[in-house]
Amino acid sequence: MKRKFSEKFELQGTQKDFQFVDIKLWTDQALFIDPSLIANAQHKENQNGSIETTYATRAHNSLQSFFSTFFEMFKDINPSKLIKKKDQGREGINRDERILNLLQYSTENNALHLGYTVDESKGTGCSPKMIYDFFSNMKFKHPSMFDFVNEPFHATGFINEIGKDRSTDLTVSIILDVLCDFTLSICTQYSIPTKEFENYRHYWDPNEKMWKTRNYDLPTNNNGEPIVLVPKSFVTNKFQYDAEYVLKNYILEEKLDELRAQYPSKRLIKSDALKKLRLEHPDAFKKDLVLEYFVEKPGSYKNFMQRVNNGILGTHRGLLTDDEIEKATSETQEGD
Structure with missing residues (x-):
């Protein structure tokens, strides 16, 4: 039964x-x-x-x-x-x-x-x-x-x-x-x-x-x-706090801000930031991409972890x- x-x-x-x-x-x-x-x-x-x-x-x-x-x-x-x-x-x-x-x-x-x-x-x-x-x-x-x-x-x-x-x-x-x-x-x-x-x-x-x-x-x-x-x-x-989340909600946002500062006259969206990341890390899968980004920018990792910890210990999305x-x-x- x-x-x-x-x-x-x-x-x-x-x-x-x-x-x-x-x-x-x-x-x-x-x-x-x-x-x-x-x-x-x-x-x-x-x-x-x-x-x-x-x-x-x-x-x-x-x-x-x-x-x-x-x-x-x-x-x-x-x-x-x-x-x-x-x-x-x-x-x-x-x-x-x-x-x-x-x-x-x-x-x-x-x-x-x-x-x-x-x-x-x-x-x-x-x-x-x-x-x-x-x-x-x-x-x-x-x-x-x-x-x-x-x-x-x-x-x-x-x-x-x-x-x-x-x-x-x-x-x-x-x-x-x-x-x-x-x-x-x-x-x-x-x-x-x-x-x-x-x-x-x-x-x-x-x-x-x-x-x-x-x-x-x-x-x-x-x-x-x-x-x-x-x-x-x-x-x-x-x-919720997997590589896809990190990429979409943190790294791409940061990369997009960087691109907009470089090209203020262009209308840029997250897909443009992703294309740029793919060019910079051509052989990286999603999780590799996240690690490579943080290796290059340890300060970004520290800021990211602060945001994630606030999410985990606050109203957890999962x-x-x-x-x-x-x-x-x-x-x-x-x-x-």
């Missing part, structure tokens, strides 16, 4: 009545966990007294701890060549074992039912070696990239091949203990039965800066498999309404 979480456990209400995403249990829904939304939820000015705030603070700390550790390690890596797409993730490539160990638990967790379904362009799985190679290629092209890539949400904003689906898989692994504890609190609130899962997967311990495992009491589906819930303030259907979440968890997708 195809049921949502609330239907299986006979909870009264709709999405607006719940602090968690009321997921379909038989398939994935196209929702993704955005680290910048977690930063928004834990910010003191956005705290509303709900239980989500406590879990957002824990999740934010875990993400900051993991990515600061990862970025610091990768600063010391000096790739000697680009890894071709067909070779990404393959054996026989020299990689730093410390970083591979750091990425070893980055695989997808099906207990959350988030992301793209297999039938819906989910793409290939993302192994630790593949993630390593994605960062290695960007480091080869942009040796000073870690002057700019220093926040959890920068992984999707600046790194080719890492989109919202792969980012969600890694984020879930890092904050798994937080999500499981949140799930148990929901089960306690609604008297939902749980089952103990011993040493259930791994999570990142922000204090010891290492992967650990522990036991959890979790609800189960009809096959006895665990269900893990997510606070609704953590999810979105589109990462925060979904209850109706939008309800729509995402109710729409029939291919394969449903």
Whole structure:
């Protein structure tokens, strides 16, 4: 029987009545966990007294701890060549074992039912070696990239091949203990039965800066498999602060101002600024273009981050309404 979480456990209400995403249990829904939304939820000015705030603070700390550790390690890596797409993730490539160990638990967790379904362009799985190679290629092209890539949400904003689906898989692994504890609190609130899962997967311990495992009491589906819930303030259907946003809302505006100052008699628009950027960076993809621009103009990066931080910690553009979440968890997708 195809049921949502609330239907299986006979909870009264709709999405607006719940602090968690009321997921379909038989398939994935196209929702993704955005680290910048977690930063928004834990910010003191956005705290509303709900239980989500406590879990957002824990999740934010875990993400900051993991990515600061990862970025610091990768600063010391000096790739000697680009890894071709067909070779990404393959054996026989020299990689730093410390970083591979750091990425070893980055695989997808099906207990959350988030992301793209297999039938819906989910793409290939993302192994630790593949993630390593994605960062290695960007480091080869942009040796000073870690002057700019220093926040959890920068992984999707600046790194080719890492989109919202792969980012969600890694984020879930890092904050798994937080999500499981949140799930148990929901089960306690609604008297939902749980089952103990011993040493259930791994999570990142922000204090010891290492992967650990522990036991959890979790609800189960009809096959006895665990269900893990997510606070609704953590999810979105589109990462707002990605390379496209940076390019459109910041870099092109700045470039357009520059062109208008050079050619005051011309009527110029953003497409003119984009053409100029393409001429200046002919081999750059969107994320490469953003990084190259900031490498050339570090002052622009500082101003950009100030604007983005104001957006993330203020009225976040990616925060979904209850109706939008309800729509995402109710729409029939291919394969449903």
